[in-house]
Amino acid sequence: MKILVCISNVPDTTTKAKFVNDNTAFDTTGVQWIINPWDELALTRAIELKSDAANSIENITVITVGAKDAEPTIRKALAIGADDAVRIDAEPKDAYFVAAQIAEYVKNNPFDLIFSGIESADHNGSAVGGMVSEFLDIPSVSAVSGVNIENGQVKITRDIDGGNEQVTAELPVLTIVQKGIAKEPMIAAMRGIMMARKKPLNVVAPVEVEALTEVVNYEMPQPKPPCKMVDPENVKELVDLLQNEAKVL
Amino acid sequence: MSVLVFTENWDGKFKKVSFELVSYASKIAEMLNTQTVALSIGNVQDDELNSLGKYGADKIVSVNNEKLNILDNQAYTSVIAQVAEKEDAKVVVIAQNNMGKALAPRLSVKLKAGLGAGVSKLPSSVEPFTIFKKVYSGKAYSNVVIKSDVKILTLAQNSFEFEENPKSPAIETFEPTIGEIKTNVEEVEKQSGQLLLTDAEIVVSGGRGMKSPDNWGPIEELAGVLGAATACSRPVSDEGWRPHGEHTGQTGKIIAPNLYIALGISGAIQHLAGISGSKCIVAINTDKDAPIFEAADYGIVGDASKVLPELIQAVKDVK
Ligand SMILES: Cc1cc2nc3c(=O)[nH]c(=O)nc-3n(C[C@H](O)[C@H](O)[C@H](O)COP(=O)(O)OP(=O)(O)OC[C@H]3O[C@@H](n4cnc5c(N)ncnc54)[C@H](O)[C@@H]3O)c2cc1C
Numbered sequence: 001m002k003i004l005v006c007i008s009n010v011p012d013t014t015t016k017a018k019f020v021n022d023n024t025a026f027d028t029t030g031v032q033w034i035i036n037p038w039d040e041l042a043l044t045r046a047i048e049l050k051s052d053a054a055n056s057i058e059n060i061t062v063i064t065v066g067a068k069d070a071e072p073t074i075r076k077a078l079a080i081g082a083d084d085a086v087r088i089d090a091e092p093k094d095a096y097f098v099a100a101q102i103a104e105y106v107k108n109n110p111f112d113l114i115f116s117g118i119e120s121a122d123h124n125g126s127a128v129g130g131m132v133s134e135f136l137d138i139p140s141v142s143a144v145s146g147v148n149i150e151n152g153q154v155k156i157t158r159d160i161d162g163g164n165e166q167v168t169a170e171l172p173v174l175t176i177v178q179k180g181i182a183k184e185p186m187i188a189a190m191r192g193i194m195m196a197r198k199k200p201l202n203v204v205a206p207v208e209v210e211a212l213t214e215v216v217n218y219e220m221p222q223p224k225p226p227c228k229m230v231d232p233e234n235v236k237e238l239v240d241l242l243q244n245e246a247k248v249l
Numbered sequence: 250m251s252v253l254v255f256t257e258n259w260d261g262k263f264k265k266v267s268f269e270l271v272s273y274a275s276k277i278a279e280m281l282n283t284q285t286v287a288l289s290i291g292n293v294q295d296d297e298l299n300s301l302g303k304y305g306a307d308k309i310v311s312v313n314n315e316k317l318n319i320l321d322n323q324a325y326t327s328v329i330a331q332v333a334e335k336e337d338a339k340v341v342v343i344a345q346n347n348m349g350k351a352l353a354p355r356l357s358v359k360l361k362a363g364l365g366a367g368v369s370k371l372p373s374s375v376e377p378f379t380i381f382k383k384v385y386s387g388k389a390y391s392n393v394v395i396k397s398d399v400k401i402l403t404l405a406q407n408s409f410e411f412e413e414n415p416k417s418p419a420i421e422t423f424e425p426t427i428g429e430i431k432t433n434v435e436e437v438e439k440q441s442g443q444l445l446l447t448d449a450e451i452v453v454s455g456g457r458g459m460k461s462p463d464n465w466g467p468i469e470e471l472a473g474v475l476g477a478a479t480a481c482s483r484p485v486s487d488e489g490w491r492p493h494g495e496h497t498g499q500t501g502k503i504i505a506p507n508l509y510i511a512l513g514i515s516g517a518i519q520h521l522a523g524i525s526g527s528k529c530i531v532a533i534n535t536d537k538d539a540p541i542f543e544a545a546d547y548g549i550v551g552d553a554s555k556v557l558p559e560l561i562q563a564v565k566d567v568k
């Protein structure tokens with residue numbers, strides 16, 4: 001079985017969002033780039049699955065659509081334990097553009113199990129995974145909190161309102177993963193970092209695809225009025241404010 | 250032409266989000282000078298279907314096919330696409346929840362329609378079609394133009410106040426073509442009886458400042474008197490003080506209740522990412538400099554174990 005993990009290269013989650021060029025571009029000055037947290041968990045789960053020989057997983061490939069500056073992030077995925085990496089050499093324009101690139105690669109290099117995260121920490125689209133599966137015309141399962149392999153069959157746990165379902169699917173299948181897929185992200189060990197330098201990172205030319213959306217500009221959230229403080233000796237006042245001012249009780 | 254809205258029901262009753270979606274869609278239909286068509290999938294009676302008319306549906310397309318009893322993303326996407334084509338939909342409105350996140354991206358590719366994911370307002374213009382959405386987990390917003398002829402919008406939870414806009418909708422049943430189903434649900438596990446965290450209007454949430462799992466009694470009591478759900482910060486669920494399903498934040502549930510009460514939560518940026526959509530945030534914390542007070546609308550600097558019993562009493566007094 002071959003696994004593909006989609007990796008979005010995103011600013012560290014504690015980064016303050018700032019914009020340049022008249023608020024039309026994200027200010028990358030001083031930004032630390034990381035593997036999107038969901039993708040890191042997806043990769044962790046893929047490695048856990050591979051470590052059990054009974055699952056007979058031959059290979060874990062990671063893929064990112066991004067310019068050369070995304071390489072340290074994808075190298076980190078190799079250091080954590082992916083076997084090889086693919087970078088599609090294009091500035092990601094929107095989710096449709098990114099998904100079309102990944103799908104094109106997969107058409108020529110098939111995988112059995114594809115992981116994507118539920119949401120990228122930058123544009124918050126929750127879109128790329130589902131789009132890839134539709135381009136490939138393969139089943140997708142979203143809201144996935146568990147993936148196991150039993151006798152060659154992929155068993156997927158899908159969260160639903162107030163519970164979960166056990167889902168099986170024909171392969172290839174794309175799973176869109178969220179909380180629960182792995183406990184803690186795996187960390188690259190020194191040996192992994194050394195080995196990552198020798199692992200293949202294939203740079204692939206993009207195909208021609210037109211993005212369907214375009215960011216006009218960015219806005220900062222409206223500054224909110226300062227917090228109204230209530231005396232701890234006068235909790236009744238809080239209830240009064242919630243009831244009569246905020247009107248939420 | 251039309252604006253199509255994909256509704257969701259639970260055992261034949263529409264979820265609240267369906268009314269929000271219809272109301273939102275009907276406002277866009279007004280901007281485009283066209284009608285609102287609501288799609289319902291499942292066994293929903295005519296009375297219930299008609300209730301969508303109250304919020305602005307001009308027409309209801311009802312699909313009831315047992316192949317759709319389980320959520321197969323490919324099958325559902327194909328059904329929505331068939332109805333969108335039949336109704337010449339220029340905009341398709343879907344909820345930004347588990348179901349919407351599973352279907353909207355697939356539909357976007359199927360219809361080659363640009364996706365505006367997680368919109369929280371009406372488009373600022375329809376020519377060019379410009380939407381407003383959060384980016385960087387709520388640290389900023391973007392104005393985005395959707396360039397394709399057909400557009401798909403997913404509406405962020407609790408972001409739109411629905412209004413009545415009574416219509417007397419025509420109900421039509423539709424038999425879609427459904428191909429081979431490639432996924433199978435083997436087992437369903439449900440925890441019943443609990444208010445769903447993501448559906449709750451009020452949420453009472455505890456952090457590490459609660460000190461011990463033994464101190465959750467008053468949190469549950471307050472939630473009880475408020476008709477609220479309970480939540481927690483990540484360390485609290487990591488420690489096993491509370492179930493994982495309660496953890497809110499960037500890596501947990503993203504919620505947008507009317508009222509979020511945070512007790513003993515410092516307000517880390519990753520926590521705020523999951524709750525900043527709340528209409529009103531109350532913080533109770535011993536540290537007057539805790540970042541949670543920057544996000545909060547009302548605050549009390551005080552010990553949660555002392556404030557809680559008084560708060561419970563004060564709420565009981567007014568209920
Ligand atoms: C400098 C810079 C500028 C950008 N400007 C824009 C812009 O203006 N508009 C815009 O829409 N996007 C822009 N992006 C691209 C953005 O990072 C995403 O790749 C893409 O838009 C999808 O975002 P999303 O929020 O829809 O992802 P989601 O659909 O939320 O991502 C879900 C999952 O899809 C996979 N995924 C997402 N992106 C990629 C990727 N690039 N490669 C591999 N897998 C991926 C991951 O598994 C991720 O967890 C920019 C990126 C960079 C680095």
Ligand SMILES: Cc1cc2nc3c(=O)[nH]c(=O)nc-3n(C[C@H](O)[C@H](O)[C@H](O)COP(=O)(O)OP(=O)(O)OC[C@H]3O[C@@H](n4cnc5c(N)ncnc54)[C@H](O)[C@@H]3O)c2cc1C
Binds near residue numbers: 482
């Ligand atoms: C990649 C990443 C993702 C993360 N995702 C999440 C996430 O999704 N959700 C999340 O919550 N966290 C997340 N975190 C963790 C986050 O950074 C914080 O560590 C966490 O939110 C802190 O939890 P807390 O507020 O309960 O605890 P603390 O930060 O320890 O705060 C406890 C607070 O309680 C107050 N306090 C103490 N005693 C009392 C008392 N008697 N009465 C009242 N107040 C008192 C203190 O003043 C303090 O402000 C993430 C971190 C990372 C790196």
